[in-house]
Amino acid sequence: GNSVTQMEGPVTLSEEAFLTINCTYTATGYPSLFWYVQYPGEGLQLLLKATKADDKGSNKGFEATYRKETTSFHLEKGSVQVSDSAVYFCALKSQAGTALIFGKGTTLSVSS
Amino acid sequence: GAVVSQHPSRVICKSGTSVKIECRSLDFQATTMFWYRQFPKQSLMLMATSNEGSKATYEQGVEKDKFLINHASLTLSTLTVTSAHPEDSSFYICSAREGQNYEQYFGPGTRLTVT
Numbered sequence: 001g002n003s004v005t006q007m008e009g010p011v012t013l014s015e016e017a018f019l020t021i022n023c024t025y026t027a028t029g030y031p032s033l034f035w036y037v038q039y040p041g042e043g044l045q046l047l048l049k050a051t052k053a054d055d056k057g058s059n060k061g062f063e064a065t066y067r068k069e070t071t072s073f074h075l076e077k078g079s080v081q082v083s084d085s086a087v088y089f090c091a092l093k094s095q096a097g098t099a100l101i102f103g104k105g106t107t108l109s110v111s112s
Numbered sequence: 113g114a115v116v117s118q119h120p121s122r123v124i125c126k127s128g129t130s131v132k133i134e135c136r137s138l139d140f141q142a143t144t145m146f147w148y149r150q151f152p153k154q155s156l157m158l159m160a161t162s163n164e165g166s167k168a169t170y171e172q173g174v175e176k177d178k179f180l181i182n183h184a185s186l187t188l189s190t191l192t193v194t195s196a197h198p199e200d201s202s203f204y205i206c207s208a209r210e211g212q213n214y215e216q217y218f219g220p221g222t223r224l225t226v227t
Binding site: 004036041042043044045046089098099100101102103104105 | 116118144146153154155156158161205207209215216217218219220221
């Protein structure tokens with residue numbers, strides 16, 4: 001079946017450090033891929049998405065590229081800020097499905 | 113952007129009682145709503161999908177008689193946990209989608225504690 005695997009957290013970084021959160025997926029066909037962010041006390045928010053191979057999603061300095069050959073969608077940011085501290089979820093939606101399938105989430109803590 | 117609210121944000125109930133959680137789309141019509149359950153350090157697990165005016169579709173392993181879902185209007189869905197037990201304690205999250213737009217908007221979640 002379809003599944004998402006993302007790196008275990010927590011990830012602790014200093015401000016302005018480079019961030020990578022790995023995400024790989026298993027799915028048939030060509031799923032759409034997403035990164036969601038959950039700030040403390042808030043609901044999940046869509047951070048970025050990619051709907052086909054080689055697409056790059058980007059938002060707020062974060063980027064992720066849909067790599068069909070490695071079934072990956074790693075999240076990156078060149079210089080993190082304290083305000084980026086949150087839980088990040090990688091997710092997919094299959095071509096035929098309506099619901100999202102989530103990874104376990106990765107907690108990011110950024111200190112000044 | 114689209115906003116989804118949940119009420120209550122936290123609830124504590126005694127074992128054997130029922131508790132209702134509301135999910136509302138505040139500025140759009142939610143033709144489809146989803147209910148998820150999240151355990152500590154675990155992923156969001158889809159419980160059920162509901163379309164307005166129709167019976168909910170439950171995921172395998174989710175007891176439909178225990179987790180009653182009603183989606184009676186385009187802005188409101190409710191999840192009722194019946195005869196709650198301590199193992200039902202969890203974080204319940206709803207999301208809503210407008211039409212065939214694939215983007216889901218998430219509520220802030222409800223922390224249920226059953227004592």
